[in-house]
Amino acid sequence: MKDQFQDKAEQLRQQAKERIGQERDERRERPSDPMREPRERGRRDQESDRERQEAEDRFAEDYDA
Numbered sequence: 201m202k203d204q205f206q207d208k209a210e211q212l213r214q215q216a217k218e219r220i221g222q223e224r225d226e227r228r229e230r231p232s233d234p235m236r237e238p239r240e241r242g243r244r245d246q247e248s249d250r251e252r253q254e255a256e257d258r259f260a261e262d263y264d265a
Contacts, residue, residue, distance in 0.1 A: 205262045212255035220248050 202263065205259055208262070209255055209259035212258070213252070216248060216251045216255065219251075
């Protein structure tokens with residue numbers, strides 16, 4: 201059972217990394233707006249941090265159960 205939770209946590213981490221990579225690719229394709237970019241980067245960083253934290257929390261909850 202422990203292995204299942206570790207596998208799920210790893211899967212969620214990989215998905216988050218893939219999303220980050222996709223966002224970086226999209227950002228490179230878009231024309232840059234210097235006034236918007238720092239704000240968007242900060243929001244994306246917060247979203248990826250939040251997703252990572254949620255994955256870790258789910259793993260901890262499942263592992264504790």
